[in-house]
Amino acid sequence: MNTLTILLLTFILSVTGLFVFVWSLRKNLFDDNPSAANVIFSEGEIGTIEEPAATAQQHKALQHAVDATHAPIADVSRDARMRLELADRIEADRSTAYVTFVFLACAVAWLILASVAGLISSIKLHEPDFLAQYAWLTFGRIRTLHLNSVAYGWAPMAAFGIAIWTLPRLLKTPLMGARFALLGAMLWNAALIAGLGSIAVGISDGLEWLEIPWQIDVLFVIGGALIGLPMVFTLQNRKVQHLYVSIWYMGAALFWFPILFLIGNIPGLHFGVEQATMNWWFGHNVLGLFYTPVALATVYYFLPKIIGRPIQSYNLSLLGFWALAFFYGQVGGHHLIGGPVPAWLVTLSIVQSVMMVVPVLAFSVNQHMTMRHHFKTLIYSPTLRFIVLGGMMYTLSSVQGSMEALRSVNTVTHFTHFTVAHAHLGLYAFFSLVMFGAIYFVMPRVMSWEWPYPRLIALHFWLVVLGFGIYFVGLTIGGWLQGVAMLDASRSFMESVQLTMPYLQSRSVGGALMTLGHLVFAVHFGAMALRYGPKRVGPALFHKPVTAGAALAEA
Amino acid sequence: MESEYKLLGGAMVTLALATATLVVLPYMQLADVPPSEGLEPYTSQQLRGREVYIKNGCVYCHTQQPRAQAQAPDFKRGWGRAPVAGDYFYDKPHLLGTMRTGPDLLNIGARQPSADWHLGHLYQPRAYTPGSNMPSYPFLFDIKEKAESGDKVVALPPEYAPVGEQVVAKPEALDLVAYLLALDRTYPVNPLPDGTK
Known part of the structure; x- marks a missing residue:
């Protein structure tokens, strides 16, 4: 493309952007809180927290922290109407309980497998003769088992579980056709077991993210479609406008x-x-158009719900959606900078990668403004801690991603462990943390049971945060130094390998802590499924009836 | 938004745009690119070796795409010139790779043409490259008391050879080495006029 064309295109784009901006102002799109943001609350519920993972004490303190900024007004007749609507929500929760449990239990199982496989791969990078005699444990296979059990096990199972639980609540109707989702889950997991088995014995399509043989992929497609059906049915039966x-x-x-x-x-x-x-x-869009939107949807529902306050700017969230839909799909080419691919494609992907700043800022500003004056709630709500930190990591990983797509930075970081650290910042620190938070929220509703050992939630949180901190900082520094060494022709290639060793070891330490955190999580999850600990006091804890705040303290 | 159809319509349009730019246009642009002059099709043994390469995930540590001299010193390291699309004509699936935990391999056959070196290196990389973190692949070899006729005995530095026994390459190892030796794109090419690298 010549300079004139680029200038002309830039001009047209700017003018279009200006018109969109003027139009959005005329349509009042930048006003705070249009009623749409309130649809997740029933009448009069704003100002009331909902946090099933909290203990009675945490619950009280949480409500207190919220009341400090927005004291609700007492109104008896409204409370009566509210109770009716809450009955609907209980109905919705009941309809999803079993299906959600199945998905989340599978997610936890895959998470453990994925963590162990990841840890073994990590150790192998600094102890290359560790377990070398077994073909299925060779680095190239166990690393792939790790990626696939995250990408097609933990992540989608958690995402489907949370989506199936949330959608009926948002649509104020029970889940329709749950049995399709169950059948779908069975097919999906069968496919994954077959797929991982194939990779372990060395049958692979050979493409990163697409290793599972296409013959098995057919099962995923059928399973996925079956899982999608109940959501379509439920959408058609919605009771909200x-x-x-x-x-x-x-x-x-x-x-x-x-x-x-x-x-x-x-x-x-x-x-x-x-x-x-x-x-x-494909590889980038699985992240950008599947995991990311599901996790963002989760934040947009659970965060306002927990603090009992609608998101700050609803229209900003919509802007974020369309910007994400448009820009994210085209960023994948930045993985091929310097490769033998058409130059225009790489340039396009770099531009769109940088444009990703728009939806990311829309989300970050929104989350921050919603949480403003409410950061104290993080002390009391276990769910919120995971979700808010996860949301912040979205900002961090996306901004980092935009930077990495720039040619100058990419020349250093491409082909190094820096990229691996970045990938984990997105899929772990953002997506997985948000999912952990959501699971802590959802499970007490699903099981009608409280988390038996609330301290384990805190332990899980600190283990994975500390572990990931070590993982990320170490690997980021190591990866950068590796990239710099590789660009220096006077240093041998082996130097770029050797200097990463201490950082690869630190990654194994961090990864071990994360794995330990996941084991704590899984044990806690199992204990709850087996009904250890106290029974949840049913829907009574659903929210605090405004007129009977004291009753809650006793509950 | 109150209509799910508008939502899905919009979502599909954005995905279609992404697919058009990253999949369809490259398909149309590259579909007619002929193999580079000087590029030979793989033999069936080399193709079997390529399967071994895929099977054991070599691609997760080795790229097959040296960068241009303007960007990185790959050429100075002896990894070869920047490749063009035609160099990958026979590559199904592509193995461009995204990591350089180990060096680029697009021209390993030209850089290290010794089959014996490759076999020994696969058996124990640290025998040839001290400090390497490449996995050893003992499962691609048999340890025999005495090699039979027709066996390919791997010559190893004495301190890495098993005492009193011989290391014999399995057919997979021989196929893999045949593939590695076929990785040689050192013939000259002209960049395409339309800016395609």
């Missing part, structure tokens, strides 16, 4: 993923370098 922003993110993600997966796995279609561009179109 307005679709809350979480539904946008979840709904779009659930339609985007199957298309990505299908195109990526068509056998015999892709070739040579074109296959590489498709590979990164």
Whole structure:
């Protein structure tokens, strides 16, 4: 493209942007809190916290922290109407309990497997003869088992579980056709077991993120479609007029993923370098158009719900959605900077990667403004701690991602452990933390049972935060130094390998702490499923009836 | 937004745009690129070796895409010139890679043409490259008291060889080495006129 064309395009884009901005002002799109943001609350519920994972004490303190800024007004007749609507919500929760449990239990099982596989791979990078005699444990396979059990096990199972639980609540109707989702879950997990088995014995399609043989992928497609059906049925039976922003993110993600997966796995279609561009179109969009939107939807629902306050700017969240939908899909080419691919494609991906700052800022500003004056709630709400920290990590990983896409930075970081650290910042510190938080919220409702050992939640949190901190800082520094060494022709390649050793060891330490945290989580999850600890006091703890605040303290 | 159809419509349009730019356009642009002159199709043994390469996930540590001299000193390291699309004509699936825990391998066959070196290096990388963190692949070899006729005995530095026994390459190891030796794109090419690298 010549300079004139670029200038002309820039001019047209700027003018269009200006018109969109003027139009949005005329439409009052930047006003605070249009009623749409309130649809997740029933009448009069704003100002009332909901946090099933909190103990009675934490619950009280949490409500107190919120009341300090927004004291609710007592109104007896409104409370009566509220109770009716809450009955609907209890109905919705009941309809999803079993299905959600199945998905989340699978998610936890895959998380443990993935953590162990990840830890073994990490150790192998600094102890290369560790377990070398077994073919299925060789680095190239166990690393792939780690990636696939995260990408097709833990992450989607958690995402489906949370989506299935949240959608009926948002649509104020019971879940329709739950049995399809159960059948889908069975097929999906069967496919994953077969897929991981294939990789372990060395049968692989050979593409990163798409290793599972396409013959098995067919099962994923059928399973995924079956899981999607109840959501479509429920959407058709909705009792709300307005679709809350979480539904946008979840709904779009659930339609985007199957298309990505299908195109990526068509056998015999892709070739040579074109296959590489498709590979990164898929690899990056699984993150950007599936995990990310589901986690954002989760934040947009649970965060306001817990602190009993609608999100600050609803329209900003919608802007964030469309910007994400538009820009994120085209960023994959930045994985091929300097590669043998068409130059225009790389440039396009770099531009769109930088443009990702727009949706990210829209989300970050919104989360911060919603949490403003409420940061004290983080002390009392275990769920919120995971979710707010996760949300902050989204900002961090996305801004880092935009920077990494720049040619100058990419030249250093590409092909190094820096990228691995970045990938974990996104999929672990953002996505997984948000999912942990949501699971802590959802499970007491699903089981009608309290978390038996609240201290284990705190232990889980600090183990994974500390572990990930070590993991990320170490690997980021090591990766950067590795990249710098590789660019210096006067230093041998082996130097770039050797200097990473202490950082790779620190990664194993961090990874071990994270794995330990997951074991704590899994044990706690299992204890709850087996009904250890106190029974939840049913819907009484659902929210504090404004007129009977004291009654809660006793509950 | 009150209509799920508008939402899904919009979502599909954005995905279609992404697919058009990252999948369809490259497909159209690259579909007719001929193999580079000087590039030979893989033999069936080399293709079997390529399967061994995929099977054991070599791609997760080794790229096959040296960078241009303007960007990185890959050429100075002896990894070869920047490749063009035609160099990958016979590559199904592509193995461009994203990590350089180990060096680039697109021209390893030209850089290290000794089959014996490769076999020994696969059996125990640290025997040839001290400090390397490449896994050893003992499962690609048999340890025999005495090699039979037709066996390919791996010559190892004495301190790494098993005492009183011989290391014999399994067919997979021989196939893999055949593939590695075929990795040689040192023939000259002309960049395409439309800016495609």
